[in-house]
Amino acid sequence: MLFRVRTHLLRSRRGGPLSPESRAGIGAALVLLALVSVVELADGRKANYVGLLAAAPFLAAAFANWRVVLGVGSASTLVGAGFALAGQMISVATVVNLTGIVLATGIAARVAAIRQGQAERIAELSRLASVAQQAVxxxxxxxxxxxxxxxxxxxxxxxxxxxxxxxxxxxxxxxxxxxxxxxxxxxxxxxxxxxxxxxxxxxxxxxxxxxxxxxxxxxxxxxxxxxxxxxxxxxxxxxxxxxxxxxxxxxxxxxxxxxxxxxxxxxxxxxxxxxxxxxxxxxxxxxxxxxxxxxxxxxxxxxxxxxxxxxxxxxxxxxxxxxxxxxxxxxxxxxxxxxxxxxxxxxxxxxxxxxxxxxxxxxxxxxxxxxxxxxx
Missing domain, CATH: 3.60.40.10 (PPM-type phosphatase domain)
Incomplete structure (x- = not known):
């Protein structure tokens, strides 16, 4: 499952290969997904820890753009839903955890969009400073x-x-x-x-x-x-x-x-x-x-x-x-x-x-x- 998630994420960005920052965000999110999956598999059939997957899109938001964050959040939701469906029954707590992952994905994507906009403005200011230096x-x-x-x-x-x-x-x-x-x-x-x-x-x-x-x-x-x-x-x-x-x-x-x-x-x-x-x-x-x-x-x-x-x-x-x-x-x-x-x-x-x-x-x-x- 994690291999398919990784392949989906690496193909989620249009127009060429991912930047090193986006790859770092995906890497951090995949590590968290792997850890939670290992813990869930070791704990039994109940999905007790899927709520931790809500942190994955926030990890990605620290490095990647909002599209990658949405991909990470979707992957986290799919992994959580997979563990929930594999259990004998879906409890209210499991539904709340899955809803939390979806909400966390939306918030993290917004944070990533704001951070990306600020980074672009800083890059533009840096370009303007270079032009000013060449003029002076x-x-x-x-x-x-x-x-x-x-x-x-x-x-x-x-x-x-x-x-x-x-x-x-x-x-x-x-x-x-x-x-x-x-x-x-x-x-x-x-x-x-x-x-x-x-x-x-x-x-x-x-x-x-x-x-x-x-x-x-x-x-x-x-x-x-x-x-x-x-x-x-x-x-x-x-x-x-x-x-x-x-x-x-x-x-x-x-x-x-x-x-x-x-x-x-x-x-x-x-x-x-x-x-x-x-x-x-x-x-x-x-x-x-x-x-x-x-x-x-x-x-x-x-x-x-x-x-x-x-x-x-x-x-x-x-x-x-x-x-x-x-x-x-x-x-x-x-x-x-x-x-x-x-x-x-x-x-x-x-x-x-x-x-x-x-x-x-x-x-x-x-x-x-x-x-x-x-x-x-």
Whole structure:
């Protein structure tokens, strides 16, 4: 009998094989049906325990859709009726138990329908969040100007793929310019502010010759959009003819990977985040072919297990110095997730770029802040 019930249930859903969740619900219900059947057979001809079969559709409702629940409830009713008819007489208690199975099936099917509707709404919200992420954080690379570039966002929340970390890379008349930032706070307000910063940057990066002017523009955009205690840490990077210029607004310093060494590019002087009127001093480096630069948000530096922080500076070259830049970020994420045992406390934005060598210059190969100074 149980084999026929299982076959009926597995064929009850239209349009293809059952989902793993539905199979789990059917499996749990079949286990209960088998246990009750064993107890009834061992107890004799009286149907004393068929009332327990009312739990089967509720077990299925925890995993499966309402159609599967109705199938499980029908099977439970048939099994209960079979034991009742096999007895010498059908008592009032047996009729009540069978009626209870039917009522339980109806209630469980309704519960399953509500749960399924909620799951579909959550899935739709997840899809909308993915669309929003793609609109806010556009895919980077694999090539921006002459630089190989890859960006990656690691969310600390499994149910959400987007937060307040941000990045962008654009090829402008002043060279390839990259931005990475981290909005204070979480949730929709952080996403909104991140979109404001990125929208402003995507405009002014093409208009301003001086990175310090871009910082001023972004600072005003943040100040207009947040309260007194909100801010955005950010680092802006420009590559022009092999010259690297970095301005830093309270953000973790980028890491330069060169010939097996890792160099932390600390700013000449500290500056507050965007929103607090930062006055930045550029740091200028001359790039060599094969150099790689890692930009990251503080979630990477703060990732830890048992109080020990992830040793990014010690592992950077081994993880990021080989393969493509996208391969490097994939290796970094794998090592990071393994380090924290899959539990991150903060979102992480990563950008990795590689300098292959100079391209024919259309202008002077000097940092943008010198170009801006010359214009004045």
């Amino acid at each position: 954080l556009r895919p980077l690379g694999p090539q921006v100007g002459t630089l190989a570039v890859a960006g990656h966002y690691i969310s600390s929340t499994a149910a959400a793929d987007i937060g307040g970390d941000l990045y962008e890379a654009v090829d402008t008349p002043y060279g390839v310019r990259m931005l990475i930032g981290d909005v204070r706070g979480k949730g929709l307000d952080a996403v909104r502010l991140a979109s404001i910063v990125l929208g402003s940057y995507r405009h002014v990066a093409y208009e301003r010759a001086d990175l310090r002017a871009i910082v001023a523009d972004l600072d005003r955009a943040v100040a207009r959009s947040v309260g007194d205690e909100d801010f955005v840490t950010a680092a802006l990077v420009e590559e022009r003819g092999g010259t690297l210029t970095i301005v830093n607004c309270g953000h973790p310093a980028p890491l330069l990977l060169r010939r097996g060494e890792v160099i932390t590019l600390e700013p000449p002087a500290t500056a507050p985040p965007l929103g607090f009127m930062p006055v930045v001093q550029p740091r200028v480096e001359r790039l060599e072919p094969g150099d790689r630069l890692l930009l990251f948000t503080d979630g990477l530096g703060e990732a830890r297990r048992d109080g020990e922080f992830f040793p990014i500076a010690d592992r950077a070259w081994r993880l990021l110095g080989h393969g493509t830049v996208a391969d490097g970020l994939a290796s970094l994420e794998t090592a990071l997730v393994e380090w924290v045992h899959g539990r991150l406390d903060d979102d992480i934005a990563l950008v990795l770029m590689e300098y292959a060598g100079p391209r024919p210059a259309s202008g002077p190969a000097v940092p943008s802040w010198e170009v801006g100074a010359a214009e004045h």
